[in-house]
Amino acid sequence: MLEAERDGVHALLIAPTGAGKTLAGFLPTLASLARGERRGLHTVYVSPLKALSVDVSRNLMAPIAEMGLDIRVETRTGDTASHKKARQRVAPPDILLTTPESLSLLLSYPEAGAMFEHLRTVIIDEIHAFAPTKRGDLLSLALARLQRLAPNLRRVGLSATVADEAGHARWLAPGSDDASVRLVRGEPGAPPQIDILVPKSRIPWGGHTARHAVPAIYDLIQRHRVTLVFTNTRANAERLFQDLWSANSESLPIALHHGSLAAEQRRRVEAAMSSGSLRAVVATASLDLGLDWGDIDLVIQVGAPKGASRLLQRIGRANHRLDEPSRAVLIPGNRFEYLESMAARDAALAADLDGEPFRPGGLDVLAQHVMGLACAEPFEPDDLFDEIRTATPYGHLRRADFDDTLEFIESGGYSLRAYDRFRRLVRMPDGRYRVSHPRLIQQHRLNAGVILDAPMLEVKVGRRSLGRVEESFAEQLTPGDTFLFAGRVLEFERLEKTTLYARPSFKPEPMVPAYLGGRLPLSANLADRVRRFLAEPAAWRRFPEEVQEWLEMQRRVSVLPEADGLLVETFPRRRKHYMVAYCFEGRAAHQTLGLLLTRRMERLGLAPLGFVANDYALAVWSLYRVENPEPLFSPDILHDELNQWLARSALLKRSFRDVAVISGLVERQHPGLRKTGRQLTISSDLIYDVLRQHEPDHLLLRATWADARGRLTDIDRLAAFLERMQGHIRPKPLSRVSPLAVPILLEIGQERIEGSAEEVLLAEAERLMREATR
């Protein structure tokens, strides 16, 4: 790293978790400051989490004090007091630790030029968590501006091991020039030791909770110093935590940590962990990132790991010493998850990581960034366009899209030019643009930011706050319903504005929370490996007997899915006809395919009744038998049915809600009055309807489509799959359900029905209420 600094080149440091990456990133800065090279702000450090900046600040202080250096290190996040922020703008520290949102806001102040003029280094931590996201877009644009303010600025990226090193280097480099970035690879460390646990060689057909394994998990906790137990959803974390407490005969200190819990409660758990007073923590992705705290000697992954990179990241939480292997135990919840766990283990040991797709930057983020820059100082459009194109996600930005973005900021960008007299930007005689009114600058700063939380409600018992749940979860509850939250069973009482009131319940069995917090997609890499397992009976000898028997039975009763073919089973059951397709493309893609297939089946008169998707397969049931699945799985389904469906679905509205706020169309905040998520929903949905009807090609609707396609539907993955499967569809009519189909059929009943049936539901609700109130 020091070498890269001496040569004045950008650097990307790739090293496994726990290799002291962050400190390595700061080393050149400390050396340079020790040499007395200081003229104002020297180094900016950007991390994805506020908490991380605070941790880093603490960890930096030690070496600085040891070296006896006089270096000022400060953090700047949304939580920083405004007088401190104002002071930082005129008298910046030597090292500033911040987040992309705060950095972007800093750039909207007129002082930005003077503040960053002598900036030497910008360090981006956990770069792999940023690159393919909208926060990454914002950060990349901010880097382009920093580079213009300080042309000799050196960019330093810190990354966990990633599949696509060149892609990350390109993302980091100004002007996508990855040759300007020196790759520095950390010591690989000892390979991890990963075991798959199948207690008493019993493994359930379906489900993801691994309740059968609770005694085994407890046993592992007892035999280790500190254990970190990861689950894939918050609901599963809650459930497992409760089960562990019931099994906790020794009264071991076990805690729970997930993103819905109150921040204060999470901090308490983290503190208890680092002081060594806990024996285990049950956690979700909320602990995937972050510094090392505590002496963890075992990581348990409950349920399938979903991706090799994620698994390695989680395993890296254990044993932050490079010379000893990290220890992990995987506990699959069902038989498919066993195959997936095996695949993940193989991939992790072979360092075969999942690639994240890079995609073009969002136009909504661009609009926010440009408005921010305009708040700092007037800009010249041609110069700005060139600057923006040096940000890799916007490397291929078309001039027309840039001009549309300017028009959007200026007066809304509508073809009906109704707002010319209210322009937010005015053109000065020299061709530059400036903001028309200081009030707009204040408004922008209040609204800027890219992370949009799903509207959340506070959960309170009496006056005590326990944390937050998604609004959509709360909407499903009726008074008296019980659910698991913060490790206990609560009974829902009432909703009041943005607060959910509950009281402790003594029922041992809660209604299982349906909230999906943190559901993870299956990586394409693992899906491929699982597919190959099934196609190669020779590989089965490594599996427990029960899994082998299951696959053998499948081979006898039906056939096995081929590595490069699509098995489609059809069979009757209880006077309905089922069709199960083993696509292995992940739940999101299957879900979309299910929606499209049922539409097409409707058109073909097959009377589809419902469908269910998991990560491995899709099951559809109908009144009539599917004689020939071939036309159902034709790629044209993505043109004919997809657009129709997308245009009407709630998906686009959800994306539009984000796009509307990010782009600044809808205000997130008024001075002194924060809008609640609920109010926001109403207005952005209404705006969406009007806009779609009158100006379907508007910039924001284009941004919305890009958002929805990229984010939720895995359309590209589905398109590639259907294309590949043409001519390789293997129909298999059966007289009854096959062994492989059992896990997916067990999931039936967990899916929600779709919007087209709304009128039927209205009638049903009326009937029910009439009965109830008669």
Place this chain on the structure above:
Amino acid sequence: MTTENAFTFHGDVFVALPEHALWWPRRKALLVADLHLEKASSYAQRGQFLPPYDSLQALGQLEDLVQRLGAQEFWCLGDSFHDPQAAMRLLPDVRARLQRLTSGLFWVWVTGNHDPSVDAALGGVSMSEMMLDQFTLRHEADPTESRPELSGHFHPKLRLMVRGQAINRRCFACGGGKLILPSFGPLTGGLDVTDPAIARLLGEEGQALVPTQSGLRRYPIGALSF
């Protein structure tokens, strides 16, 4: 479609239209509430550029309804304009179309809290409240009113959770001699019909009415808010 959503209210037959308007067959009268014309441009003045099509869209729907039903009277129950200057911001052709519409039949602007007076050049008559047959028409329901009353103001909305599916749509609300119309304006949000502000006015018999393709749905408000 117009007869399926018919209901009787204090001796007269009315039809709740899925377009969020009320049809009074005996008088051949159309009633709408809370058009909030030029709401978008009102926000635009503050630098928030909502799509400038809300007035155009509302007007198009009104023209269609008048023509389809052969309306002879038109009653706007207040808050027809989003703010006192809204009428001046109407785009010229929208303004001309509105004038054409108001001159083609007996048109009344009942005034509301957003639009205490209406620009006379737009045509129609303006009044703060009106007694019509056995009914009183006004913008905001008056708890002391003894006659049956038709009003707007509250933008009532029905929120339901059925089989895990959230339903959220504008509705009519009636009870205690009062019928409250949903808001008509495309960019107008709503107030949950179970909100005390509405429920209190309607009393124990309060109901939410939702017109659908297959007939009028009725939901006792007491059952919605249990």
